[in-house]
Amino acid sequence: MIENSDVDPGDKAMILLQSLICYLREKNLLSRADIEELRERVESRMAAPETNLPCASALAAAAASEMRNLDDFCGKKYGGKHRRRVN
Numbered sequence: 528m529i530e531n532s533d534v535d536p537g538d539k540a541m542i543l544l545q546s547l548i549c550y551l552r553e554k555n556l557l558s559r560a561d562i563e564e565l566r567e568r569v570e571s572r573m574a575a576p577e578t579n580l581p582c583a584s585a586l587a588a589a590a591a592s593e594m595r596n597l598d599d600f601c602g603k604k605y606g607g608k609h610r611r612r613v614n
Contacts, residue, residue: 545597552601559606562598569594 548565551557570591 541593545593548597549601549604552605559602562601566591566594566598 548557548562552559552562569587572587572590
């Protein structure tokens, strides 16, 4: 068994957030469109990191990649309609 001190706090947070997003999607409190919007917000942070938040570009890129993976997973598992695009 892994001790709490052996696990990086960032890894714990990632597991909790992924579990929460999947749980909310499962209960239909989040739609697929909501998850896609969240993914786009994370990706926009990668494109233009905000100066008032301590977010390095490498961390933003990793977060965007994780969010894309989570978006794909939730889309395959729970389905739902994609977000409408306004051009």
